[in-house]
Amino acid sequence: MDIQEYISSGIIELYVLGMLSEQEAAEVRAYARQYREVQQAIEMYEQTLEQYASLHAVQPPAVLKEKIWQKLQSSSSRVSAGSGRRLLQHPIMPYLMAACVILLIGSVILNVMFYAQYQHVREETEKLQAQQAHLQQQVSQYALALQILQTPDYTPVLLKGVAQHPDFMATVYWNKNNGEVYLLPNLMPPPPTGKQYQLWAIIDGKPVSAGIYPTAPSDIPVQKMAVIKQPVQAFAITLEKEGGSPTPTLSAMYVMGKVNG
Numbered sequence: 039m040d041i042q043e044y045i046s047s048g049i050i051e052l053y054v055l056g057m058l059s060e061q062e063a064a065e066v067r068a069y070a071r072q073y074r075e076v077q078q079a080i081e082m083y084e085q086t087l088e089q090y091a092s093l094h095a096v097q098p099p100a101v102l103k104e105k106i107w108q109k110l111q112s113s114s115s116r117v118s119a120g121s122g123r124r125l126l127q128h129p130i131m132p133y134l135m136a137a138c139v140i141l142l143i144g145s146v147i148l149n150v151m152f153y154a155q156y157q158h159v160r161e162e163t164e165k166l167q168a169q170q171a172h173l174q175q176q177v178s179q180y181a182l183a184l185q186i187l188q189t190p191d192y193t194p195v196l197l198k199g200v201a202q203h204p205d206f207m208a209t210v211y212w213n214k215n216n217g218e219v220y221l222l223p224n225l226m227p228p229p230p231t232g233k234q235y236q237l238w239a240i241i242d243g244k245p246v247s248a249g250i251y252p253t254a255p256s257d258i259p260v261q262k263m264a265v266i267k268q269p270v271q272a273f274a275i276t277l278e279k280e281g282g283s284p285t286p287t288l289s290a291m292y293v294m295g296k297v298n299g
Contacts, residue, residue, distance in 0.1 A: 043298070044069070045079045046196035046209070051222075052188060054083045082207070086224050183260040187211045187220060195273050197293035208293050210237070210273045211260075217267035219248050222260045226292065229277060235292070236282050237263050240272040248273070250282040272296045 052058050053066040070077040187194075192211040199206035206227075211220040221237055229235055237248040249263040274294040276286045 041073050041075045042196065045076060046194050046295075048188060048194045048209075048211075050076070050079045050083055051209075052184075054080060055184065057184065057188070082225060180260070183220070187260065191215055192218075192220070193297065195295045195297050197273055197275060197295035199293050200291055203292045206292050208275055210295070212266065212270065212273075212297070217265040219263040219266050220260050221248075221251060221263050223251060223275075226275070232280050233277050234280050234282065235275050236278045236286070238274045238276065238286050239266045239268075239270045240274065241266075241268045241270055243271070245274070245286045247282065247284070250278070251275075270297050 049058070049062070049066060053063055058066065066076070066080075070080055191213045193214060195210040195212060197208040197210060205225065207225040209222045209224055211222070212218075219237070219239075223235065226235065235251040237251065238245040239248045240246075246266065246268075247264065248266055251261055251263075272294060274286070275292050276283075276288070277290040277292060278287060
């Protein structure tokens with residue numbers, strides 16, 4: 039059994055994401071116990087997902103609950119104070135009438151205050167709902183990308199780190215039929231300021247640019263690259279200036295992998 043071919047087949051990613059059948063998952067666990075490389079691949083992909091989740095994590099404001107509670111307590115105190123004044127002034131009719139006017143004015147003020155509080159809470163709620171919708175969109179887009187990549191038409195190509203960068207790794211998914219290319223930077227550090235990763239397809243021994251990987255955080259880590267319909271011998275990634283380069287900087291090559299078949 040070719041362990042590296044098994045790892046690069048994409049089954050490790052599907053196992054970590056829980057998208058395998060029980061029988062297939064049991065097979066992966068069995069191989070993980072038998073082959074150290076399989077267990078390491080599982081752990082590396084889990085770490086990749088954890089890092090991505092941490093990078094894109096969205097949390098609601100921690101002070102929101104405390105602010106709402108404090109304002110409600112403040113409003114309750116004012117209502118109790120107004121009621122106390124009314125009871126003290128009740129025995130004397132003139133003062134009672136004056137108290138009614140005061141209470142009427144106070145009621146208007148409280149209504150304004152409660153309305154302002156309501157507006158603030160509604161705005162915060164709308165923000166949280168927008169954040170939740172954005173997260174749901176991220177999940178949907180990520181699931182859609184995985185659904186595309188697990189189809190038989192896509193050939194996974196494992197790009198391993200070169201001698202200068204042995205710990206780096208990426209995976210290219212290439213559809214030979216329509217030329218679509220997707221890139222998953224499994225273990226690639228963030229590029230320095232002013233730099234971007236650029237994917238290259240080696241065709242007839244010559245590098246052809248397959249696009250640059252965006253530096254800004256994206257909704258999904260799997261990015262669609264340029265369409266490559268010609269027969270590809272290998273893929274490689276170099277670190278180039280922001281915006282890309284017409285030719286690869288060979289001294290800045292990070293990973294490379296051959297296309298099987």
